[in-house]
Amino acid sequence: MTQNLSxxxxxxxxxxxxxxxxxxAQGQIRQRLLEMGFIRxxxxxxxxxxPLGDPMELVIKGYHLSLRRDESACILVHxxx
Amino acid sequence: xxxxxxxxxxxxCGKTTLFNALTGARHHVGNWPGVTVERRSGAFExxxxxxxxxxLPGTYSLAARSEDERVAAQFLASPEVDLVxxxxxxxxxxxxxxxxxxxLELGKPVAFVLNMVDDAxxxxxxxxxxxxxxxxxxxxxPTVGNRAQGIPELKALLAVLARxxxxxxxxxxxxxxxxxxxxxxxxxxxxxxxxxxxxxxPPRWLALQLLENNAxxxxxxxxxxxxxxxxxxxxxSFAFLEPHLGADGATLIAERRYGFAHGLVKEVxxxxxxxxxxxxRLDAVLTHRWLGIPIxxxxxxxxYSVSFILGKIPQDxxxxxxxxxxDFAGAHLPAGELTSLLVDGVIPGxxxxxxxxxxxxxxxxxIAFLEDTxxxxxxxxxxxxxxxxxxxxxxxxxxxxMGSGCNVPAxxxxxxxxxxxxxLITILVTPLVSCSARLQVYIVxxxxxxxxxxxxxxxxxxxxxGLGLAVLMGRILRSALFAGPxxxxxxxxPPYRLPVLKATLIHMWEKGSVFLTRAGTTIFAGxxxxxxxxxxxxxxxxxWTAQYQEQRQAVAALKLxxxxxxxxxxxxxxxxxxxxxxxxxxxxxxxxASPLLRPILDPDHKRAEAWKDVIxxxxxxxxxxxxxxxxxxxxxxxxxxxxxxxxxxxxxxLRDNSGLxxxxxxxxxxxxxxxxxxxxxxxxxRREAGSWGWAGFTIxxxxxxxxxxxxxxxxxxxxxxxx
Numbered sequence: 001m002t003q004n005l006s007x008x009x010x011x012x013x014x015x016x017x018x019x020x021x022x023x024x025a026q027g028q029i030r031q032r033l034l035e036m037g038f039i040r041x042x043x044x045x046x047x048x049x050x051p052l053g054d055p056m057e058l059v060i061k062g063y064h065l066s067l068r069r070d071e072s073a074c075i076l077v078h079x080x081x
Numbered sequence: 082x083x084x085x086x087x088x089x090x091x092x093x094c095g096k097t098t099l100f101n102a103l104t105g106a107r108h109h110v111g112n113w114p115g116v117t118v119e120r121r122s123g124a125f126e127x128x129x130x131x132x133x134x135x136x137l138p139g140t141y142s143l144a145a146r147s148e149d150e151r152v153a154a155q156f157l158a159s160p161e162v163d164l165v166x167x168x169x170x171x172x173x174x175x176x177x178x179x180x181x182x183x184x185l186e187l188g189k190p191v192a193f194v195l196n197m198v199d200d201a202x203x204x205x206x207x208x209x210x211x212x213x214x215x216x217x218x219x220x221x222x223p224t225v226g227n228r229a230q231g232i233p234e235l236k237a238l239l240a241v242l243a244r245x246x247x248x249x250x251x252x253x254x255x256x257x258x259x260x261x262x263x264x265x266x267x268x269x270x271x272x273x274x275x276x277x278x279x280x281x282x283p284p285r286w287l288a289l290q291l292l293e294n295n296a297x298x299x300x301x302x303x304x305x306x307x308x309x310x311x312x313x314x315x316x317x318s319f320a321f322l323e324p325h326l327g328a329d330g331a332t333l334i335a336e337r338r339y340g341f342a343h344g345l346v347k348e349v350x351x352x353x354x355x356x357x358x359x360x361x362r363l364d365a366v367l368t369h370r371w372l373g374i375p376i377x378x379x380x381x382x383x384x385y386s387v388s389f390i391l392g393k394i395p396q397d398x399x400x401x402x403x404x405x406x407x408d409f410a411g412a413h414l415p416a417g418e419l420t421s422l423l424v425d426g427v428i429p430g431x432x433x434x435x436x437x438x439x440x441x442x443x444x445x446x447x448i449a450f451l452e453d454t455x456x457x458x459x460x461x462x463x464x465x466x467x468x469x470x471x472x473x474x475x476x477x478x479x480x481x482x483m484g485s486g487c488n489v490p491a492x493x494x495x496x497x498x499x500x501x502x503x504x505l506i507t508i509l510v511t512p513l514v515s516c517s518a519r520l521q522v523y524i525v526x527x528x529x530x531x532x533x534x535x536x537x538x539x540x541x542x543x544x545x546x547g548l549g550l551a552v553l554m555g556r557i558l559r560s561a562l563f564a565g566p567x568x569x570x571x572x573x574x575p576p577y578r579l580p581v582l583k584a585t586l587i588h589m590w591e592k593g594s595v596f597l598t599r600a601g602t603t604i605f606a607g608x609x610x611x612x613x614x615x616x617x618x619x620x621x622x623x624x625w626t627a628q629y630q631e632q633r634q635a636v637a638a639l640k641l642x643x644x645x646x647x648x649x650x651x652x653x654x655x656x657x658x659x660x661x662x663x664x665x666x667x668x669x670x671x672x673x674a675s676p677l678l679r680p681i682l683d684p685d686h687k688r689a690e691a692w693k694d695v696i697x698x699x700x701x702x703x704x705x706x707x708x709x710x711x712x713x714x715x716x717x718x719x720x721x722x723x724x725x726x727x728x729x730x731x732x733x734x735l736r737d738n739s740g741l742x743x744x745x746x747x748x749x750x751x752x753x754x755x756x757x758x759x760x761x762x763x764x765x766x767r768r769e770a771g772s773w774g775w776a777g778f779t780i781x782x783x784x785x786x787x788x789x790x791x792x793x794x795x796x797x798x799x800x801x802x803x804x
Binding site: 033040 | 179328331364469569572
């Protein structure tokens with residue numbers, strides 16, 4: 001059952017898809033991530049990493065967003081095939 | 082009768098284009114009170130009504146955390162707003178509707194614009210407008226903002242709504258489910274105990290923000306006499322909801338809002354086509370792992386050359402035009418105080434303001450273009466890693482690089498950075514980046530004291546030193562001023578769009594005119610003050626003026642050939658000016674202040690002329706390149722080399738008489754780099770950072786840092802055995 005293992009979003013590789021389990025950030029960052037669509041069950045796909053390896057580009061709720069590793073590390077997801 | 086419409090929407094939803102289409106070119110640009118967020122308002126007439134439109138900053142939410150959101154939330158809640166017009170990006174409907182769920186809670190009529198329907202259609206998204214209208218409970222007008230499609234219908238609708246003749250606004254709100262609604266009702270009851278709180282905004286809206294743990298809402302409640310009852314109820318609500326629904330209030334509310342948006346989109350819109358969008362195809366190249374950076378550097382080089390190489394042409398015309406005007410006035414008006422005020426004060430002052438306009442307009446045009454196409458977000462995406470290490474934001478990169486052309490528009494370019502912290506830090510460190518005006522000083526000094534090869538090395542070193550210091554100060558300021566977590570980097574990469582030329586032109590015009598009106602006065606006042614300091618009391622000395630006139634007449638009487646006469650006259654003028662400047666208030670100040678600079682510019686106490694540096698540096702406050710022309714006057718030697726000679730008379734004089742050694746000359750260059758931003762930059766910092774305090778701070782830290790580094794240069798140089 002590797003599928004249901006919860007991992008930080010920062011562990012997903014370009015091309016991987018995931019489903020949000022929980023936003024672990026606190027305060028301002030948490031609120032912002034929620035507003036941008038990181039709610040339980042939201043589907044996302046990692047598009048690519050920036051040329052220098054950080055931040056990452058992902059697609060959520062049909063739009064493209066970039067997140068630094070600092071932020072993506074506090075979003076728990078599980079991988080979706 | 083006049084009514085106010087607030088234009089609200091996400092960033093990149095085409096709000097500003099729509100604003101331009103509604104109001105034409107008649108708008109007013111200012112700042113929102115107390116903050117440096119741009120406030121744009123305009124008006125249009127429809128059916129005999131004047132409708133005032135206020136363009137709010139683009140936000141994803143009204144949670145009032147950033148400056149932009151606070152401004153938007155406060156204005157929307159104020160009684161000034163009669164109608165809210167929510168602009169929705171049809172191709173990104175779900176996320177756009179999140180903000181709508183908040184707008185619907187404000188208790189004001191809300192109308193919707195479904196913008197960029199063409200983009201959505203191209204992606205295969207068809208939207209049932211009638212169904213959307215029913216579900217949102219307000220009129221929806223589809224538009225294509227950049228082609229003014231749907232604008233007449235929108236204007237007509239707004240007039241009808243403004244008159245209150247429409248029954249199409251039904252005030253729908255999101256249903257948060259039985260449990261949350263129950264707690265909301267209880268909180269509302271407690272809130273209504275305080276009439277003032279109840280009147281300020283709809284109690285339900287405040288209750289929602291409390292459940293979301295919103296700091297601003299809590300602060301409001303804390304000021305109320307009912308605060309204890311409200312807080313108790315809030316604690317009870319949290320205690321009930323969290324275990325019951327398995328998440329905290331903020332998560333639950335966001336989930337319900339997205340649930341509403343998701344359901345609505347499913348109902349009214351078809352799913353987008355599979356397959357790569359044009360944006361994805363462009364991004365495959367533009368943010369490519371290997372190609373991304375070279376392309377970015379290429380675009381940056383292009384913007385830089387267009388702004389500072391192309392922009393230099395009109396800049397030179399302006400400078401030459403004013404120089405000619407000043408020469409003409411100087412030659413035809415009798416020598417004296419008023420002439421000097423005009424020739425040395427007013428004309429150069431006005432010139433110092435206007436020369437900036439072309440480069441500001443061009444650079445701002447380029448930046449608006451990059452922003453409107455969507456590339457700016459990619460630039461930040463590419464550079465963020467590097468800038469993050471430096472304690473800055475990806476979007477700080479462009480202002481810093483542009484700073485090496487001219488600091489003034491570079492600081493203005495920092496507007497693109499959303500977070501106030503990141504923007505402020507960028508603004509405060511940009512003056513450390515060596516600009517082209519400082520280059521002119523380096524060329525004269527380095528050319529005098531170093532061999533051409535070493536001079537080039539020294540000049541390059543100055544530029545790296547400036548950038549390095551900007552990075553270092555960025556880190557220091559970040560930890561000193563904004564301790565705590567840095568603002569989150571959660572940045573949308575919007576679809577690429579072709580910008581509307583008219584919008585770019587309007588933007589350029591606004592930036593140019595704002596500079597002239599706001600910063601212009603400061604620069605002009607400063608330039609006049611420096612003129613006063615460097616000319617009085619000598620300029621009022623009648624005897625000197627009379628002597629000068631006599632000498633001129635004597636030369637004229639010799640009837641020398643044209644060129645020789647001109648040379649002699651110029652030498653006389655230089656001698657006369659030199660006499661005035663070297664006995665001026667600035668010179669006295671220089672003599673008083675030179676002990677302060679002695680450790681860096683005169684470590685052996687051997688220089689008789691050290692005080693002259695102070696005059697030149699004081700004058701350089703107006704604009705750095707003036708350091709050179711002032712030196713020419715105080716050393717009474719022209720800064721233009723005679724044909725066939727490498728060094729100008731000024732450089733010869735500096736080498737032979739000033740007492741500067743190669744080492745102190747280098748210290749002089751270091752000090753010139755850092756000691757203070759020029760007046761234009763100071764005026765721009767004052768405007769963009771929003772207070773004189775920050776402008777003063779920049780001058781102060783520049784002086785301290787400049788002195789310190791120049792001292793280190795001298796000390797290290799001497800330790801290594803240089804003189």
